[in-house]
Amino acid sequence: MNRYDVIVIGGGPAGLAAAISADRRGAEVLLIEREARLGGILKQCIHDGFGLVRFGEKLSGPEYVERFIKEFRERRIQSSLLTFVTDMKKTDHGFVLRAVNRSGVHEYEAKALVLATGCRERTAKQVQIHGTRPAGVLTAGTAQHFVNLQGKMPARKCVILGSGDIGLIMARRLTLEGAEVLGVYEVKPTPSGLTRNIVQCLDDYKIPLYLSHTVTRVFGEQRLTAVEVAEVDEQMQPIKSTRKRIACDTLILSVGLIPENEMAEKLGVRLDTKTKGPVCNHRFMTEVEGVFSCGNALHVNDLVDYVSESGELSGTAAAEYAEKMGSTKRREVSLNTDASLQYLVPQKLALSEGLDKVIFYFRSREVLKQGTLVFLVDGKEVFHRKYRNLKPPEMERLELNCTSFGLSDASRIDVQIKKEGDI
Amino acid sequence: MKELTCIVCPNGCSLRVEKKDGQWEVSGNQCKRGITFAIEEMTHPMRTISSTVRTSFPEVPVIPVRVSAEIPKERIFDVMKQINQVRVEKICGTGDVVIENVLGLQVDVIVTSDILREWEKEQK
Numbered sequence: 001m002n003r004y005d006v007i008v009i010g011g012g013p014a015g016l017a018a019a020i021s022a023d024r025r026g027a028e029v030l031l032i033e034r035e036a037r038l039g040g041i042l043k044q045c046i047h048d049g050f051g052l053v054r055f056g057e058k059l060s061g062p063e064y065v066e067r068f069i070k071e072f073r074e075r076r077i078q079s080s081l082l083t084f085v086t087d088m089k090k091t092d093h094g095f096v097l098r099a100v101n102r103s104g105v106h107e108y109e110a111k112a113l114v115l116a117t118g119c120r121e122r123t124a125k126q127v128q129i130h131g132t133r134p135a136g137v138l139t140a141g142t143a144q145h146f147v148n149l150q151g152k153m154p155a156r157k158c159v160i161l162g163s164g165d166i167g168l169i170m171a172r173r174l175t176l177e178g179a180e181v182l183g184v185y186e187v188k189p190t191p192s193g194l195t196r197n198i199v200q201c202l203d204d205y206k207i208p209l210y211l212s213h214t215v216t217r218v219f220g221e222q223r224l225t226a227v228e229v230a231e232v233d234e235q236m237q238p239i240k241s242t243r244k245r246i247a248c249d250t251l252i253l254s255v256g257l258i259p260e261n262e263m264a265e266k267l268g269v270r271l272d273t274k275t276k277g278p279v280c281n282h283r284f285m286t287e288v289e290g291v292f293s294c295g296n297a298l299h300v301n302d303l304v305d306y307v308s309e310s311g312e313l314s315g316t317a318a319a320e321y322a323e324k325m326g327s328t329k330r331r332e333v334s335l336n337t338d339a340s341l342q343y344l345v346p347q348k349l350a351l352s353e354g355l356d357k358v359i360f361y362f363r364s365r366e367v368l369k370q371g372t373l374v375f376l377v378d379g380k381e382v383f384h385r386k387y388r389n390l391k392p393p394e395m396e397r398l399e400l401n402c403t404s405f406g407l408s409d410a411s412r413i414d415v416q417i418k419k420e421g422d423i
Numbered sequence: 424m425k426e427l428t429c430i431v432c433p434n435g436c437s438l439r440v441e442k443k444d445g446q447w448e449v450s451g452n453q454c455k456r457g458i459t460f461a462i463e464e465m466t467h468p469m470r471t472i473s474s475t476v477r478t479s480f481p482e483v484p485v486i487p488v489r490v491s492a493e494i495p496k497e498r499i500f501d502v503m504k505q506i507n508q509v510r511v512e513k514i515c516g517t518g519d520v521v522i523e524n525v526l527g528l529q530v531d532v533i534v535t536s537d538i539l540r541e542w543e544k545e546q547k
């Protein structure tokens with residue numbers, strides 16, 4: 001049997017950072033990755049802008065992740081590539097994992113698990129589009145794989161549905177390679193992607209963005225020949241009189257990302273309906289003792305810098321947990337949020353573990369010119385901070401010392417964003 | 424007066440820029456880079472671009488590249504044309520130059536991944 005302190009599942013930016021920090025903390029670590037190479041999705045994210053927060057440099061995805069791969073190798077951390085985890089069980093001593101790779105089926109034991117499984121794109125099946133099933137309907141990530149890794153062009157004349165960041169990035173990428181991008185259609189009245197991507201990927205190339213619009217139908221037998229678009233009303237229902245047919249050979253979908261938690265659910269980890277990732281405490285431990293979550297599996301980030309940060313923190317926490325397993329009792333308080341927040345991570349504070357440096361990630365529900373984030377303990381305000389330009393697509397990070405909050409097991413914590421005028 | 428969104432970092436500040444007595448005045452920025460960006464945007468907009476170049480290795484048909492520093496926005500498609508003429512015949516990796524001083528813009532086109540080197544190692 002192969003025994004480890006910490007097994008990390010996933011070799012993208014979150015998993016690499018988790019493995020490195022767990023190793024730094026002295027743990028015996030194994031990283032399991034299903035693909036042939038480490039790096040996760042960053043392998044195909046060749047655009048620049050990664051690492052501004054962490055390194056103060058604008059790097060491409062491969063450059064960013066190769067810095068972590070280099071450290072991972074220098075530390076001689078064990079990894080098992082082209083290996084797929086098929087089963088996980090909790091035992092009295094930790095966990096037993098079963099995984100398949102080219103040399104057969106293997107079992108591994110670990111005291112702690114870090115789930116760094118990233119996220120998946122929503123596909124055509126998850127959005128309501130009528131019509132035939134021709135070739136030429138693909139997600140932005142798939143298009144990115146074709147162009148940036150395989151060197152193949154999946155489109156000549158395309159329409160993009162959804163204004164997620166990868167869709168915007170691909171609008172520019174396909175334009176640079178000579179394709180014609182007829183427009184980006186977003187069902188919501190505001191864009192889903194970062195404002196800077198609207199500017200540098202669409203405006204720079206005069207690609208039109210149609211807000212409150214959607215694709216309602218696809219046409220074509222073998223290959224896509226056209227799509228039907230329509231404006232939507234306030235309930236996001238297509239307005240029939242605005243229907244228009246647009247000839248194109250490709251429809252690219254950038255309609256959202258969902259944290260990948262199939263493994264977590266097998267272990268009985270409870271998911272947050274808002275983030276679609278596990279409910280966890282500020283040490284990134286899920287409700288199943290010894291199971292940690294980080295990166296895009298925990299919640300969908302817009303910057304890789306924060307993916308690495310959560311990976312690092314969860315790796316350290318997992319190593320510490322493995323070291324003193326079972327010696328401390330869990331004492332946690334939940335953070336209650338109202339409708340002003342789209343979500344808040346972590347969802348709980350672990351009272352018996354360092355509250356002096358807690359990192360919160362949150363998104364506002366609405367676009368706010370000015371808003372104040374407020375923490376209340378048993379109805380009393382213990383912290384507030386003003387923010388300018390809060391936007392749902394732009395995640396905020398906050399580092400807080402919570403030791404002065406006077407928390408006990410019976411405390412109730414509420415977190416809200418108050419609009420200007422509410423206070 | 425013109426309103427711009429700064430693209431230097433993810434903060435994406437909303438900038439206002441206007442020319443007063445021959446001097447550019449910028450507001451709305453949270454850091455100095457915003458001022459430089461706004462003035463450049465009004466006078467000579469600069470961008471970085473990333474792309475891929477072909478290789479002669481079928482298992483790694485393309486490798487990623489980018490410009491080593493910003494180039495004038497209006498030269499993006501000219502630089503793309505140069506990038507698309509490159510074919511990498513030798514193993515190379517992150518930081519290696521594939522086009523030196525592209526179109527005399529004082530900027531190189533550099534490789535941004537070690538994927539070819541990795542692949543070569545795997546063959547041994």
